[in-house]
Amino acid sequence: MIFVAPLRTWFVNVPLGDGSIDVSLSDCDVTVAEPPGGEAVDVKAAAQRALEEPLGAPLAERIDASDDVAIVVTDMTREAPDDVLLEVLLECLADLGVAREQVTVVVGLGLHRPMTDAELEAMLGPHADLAVNHNPESVVEVGTVGGSEVYGASGNASDGVPVEIGLPVANADAVLSTGVVEPHQYAGFSGGAKTVVIGAGGESLIRHTHGPETLAREGVRLGRLEGNPFRELLDEAGDLVGIDLSLNLTHGPTGVLGVRAGDGRRIVRELATVARDALSVPIEREYDAVVCGVGAPKDANLYQATRGATYVALGDRNPLREGGKLVVPAALPEGAGEGTGERRFYRRLREVDDAESLYDDLREGYDPGAQRAFVVARVLCEHEIVVTNSEAPDVVEECLMRAEPDVCDAVESGSDVLVVPDALNTLLVACSRADGGLRTRI
The missing domain is CATH 3.90.226.30 (LarA, C-terminal domain)
Known part of the structure; x- marks a missing residue:
């Protein structure tokens, strides 16, 4: 100090x-x-290593060569080299026998505006032709989360919050995602299931998780994962959707500091630790x-x-x-x-x-x-x-x-x-x- x-x-x-x-x-x-910073890594090399040494089962055990695959990526409001992460995922899928034509890249907009063709090309490079903007009005319900832990405006317990997901994701045989694990006002840190269930989800989950009852709860705060009900709802929703594998990174003042692949909860915890060490400043x-x-x-x-x-x-x-x-x-x-x-x-x-x-x-x-x-x-x-x-x-x-x-x-x-x-x-x-x-x- x-x-x-x-x-x-x-x-x-x-x-x-x-x-x-x-x-x-x-x-x-x-x-x-x-902040202290940390040592930057080469993104592509780190992403390749992450897929070779995943947190959980390898991708080869999660998908079949015949699967239609949806890859949900962050939109332009996130500072992420999605073109590099996508390139690595596509190379890995090709090695497993999944053809490029079997892949749809879904831009996780949440309720942000659709990206233009020029923006998609700038973000995804030669793979922009695979991309579709998420449409929050074209979704299907895949279940509910929260149960007795969810309260409506009346204060009475409800049966849970519907989890809706965009059709390109819901119709896929396998779901992958990219993402950034960075400080987040409500989730503690972003990344993991959030890219899919918020970015490619419907208004129901967004309405509840971002509503005053949830945001006022103890534990919903910047930089906190443990005991954070906002984060817990996202992870539970990710289980319902069935996210097969996430490829996430975290960054700091010196650049990208780490990349992890595998189960969403585990990669968020590991990368959040990297981020805290690199980004914390005592006051x-x-x-x-x-x-x-x-x-x-x-x-x-x-x-x-x-x-x-x-x-x-x-x-x-x-x-x-x-x-x-x-x-x-x-x-x-x-x-x-x-x-x-x-x-x-x-x-x-x-x-x-x-x-x-x-x-x-x-x-x-x-x-x-x-x-x-x-x-x-x-x-x-x-x-x-x-x-x-x-x-x-x-x-x-x-x-x-x-x-x-x-x-x-x-x-x-x-x-x-x-x-x-x-x-x-x-x-x-x-x-x-x-x-x-x-x-x-x-």
């Missing part, structure tokens, strides 16, 4: 879109939260403001970019003092966002005058997608969120947040500032939880 006395002449580099900006924070005490004091770096692809719209603020404020250790502010540089070329969930998020935020009334209203329930409005409202009840450097300042102002041209316009002179260059991949934890890096620099 490194602590250096703060300096007062500052130029800090933070991500913005596909590039970065230099931010001047003169006359401020500035500390930079930099021992409070700050006036936190600059939350996001960058592409998450800062394409306000729905995704607000994760920078909520990950910081609702993580293991909120570094802000009472009344402190969260500053999020974000390009926002898509404004609030264009998918079903993004539009619901935008509508709920712009229809109210204050965060407190919105939070109280959303506690009674909301449509899937609006959960992001729920957690943003929760943060706004305690802290101001300022979005800077965006192409859509009017959208920001409509959504109970403040827009400023630049970070320096959002931070008052003399402030004690914490800069988190990669807020989505930094776990701010209490000092007893981890050793990491807090440092200052010019």
Whole structure:
């Protein structure tokens, strides 16, 4: 753990879109939260090794050469080399006698907007022709999860939550998936069954897992797997769907840090351990403001970019003092966002005058997608969120947040500032939880 006395002449580099900006924070005490990092691996070689040494039975024991195979991949809101992971899976399937024509690649959109042909080609390269966008309205029910652990709005126990899955997945003989195990606001860490049951699922499971009853439960928090009911529902749903094998990776400041293949629960646990070691930074004091770096692809719209603020404020250790502010540089070329969930998020935020009334209203329930409005409202009840450097300042102002041209316009002179260059991949934890890096620099 490194602590250096703060300096007062500052130029800090933070991500913005596909590039970065230099931010001047003169006359401020500035500390930079930099995770330890870890050693990067070659993705393709690591993926090949992972399939050769899976956690659980090898792929050869999970599928037959005659199977029609669905491979669910993440969409462009996730920073993952899906083209590389897909290439390795296709090579392995070919070695087992599964022809390319037997494979359908399903883009796990959840309620995000469909990807364009150009975007699919950029993401999947020569295998884009195999891809179809998930349609959340074209699903079939495969069972229910939760049972007596699931409660409706009345507070009475229900028979469980229906698990719906897209037809290309439901009709396949074998289901594989790619994914990224990274800090997630609700699931603790993403990856595993989540790519399939949320990305290629229907609204029923999304509505419940992202609803106020679930999000308010003990254990539903960033970076937590054990005792997390959100994560447990996803894994139970994955059992119903019958995910034969997942190929996931985790990444940090230096690049991809590890790849695992096999049973979803096991790969998530292993990669989450790798991620925690690489991404945890201990926090021992409070700050006036936190600059939350996001960058592409998450800062394409306000729905995704607000994760920078909520990950910081609702993580293991909120570094802000009472009344402190969260500053999020974000390009926002898509404004609030264009998918079903993004539009619901935008509508709920712009229809109210204050965060407190919105939070109280959303506690009674909301449509899937609006959960992001729920957690943003929760943060706004305690802290101001300022979005800077965006192409859509009017959208920001409509959504109970403040827009400023630049970070320096959002931070008052003399402030004690914490800069988190990669807020989505930094776990701010209490000092007893981890050793990491807090440092200052010019």
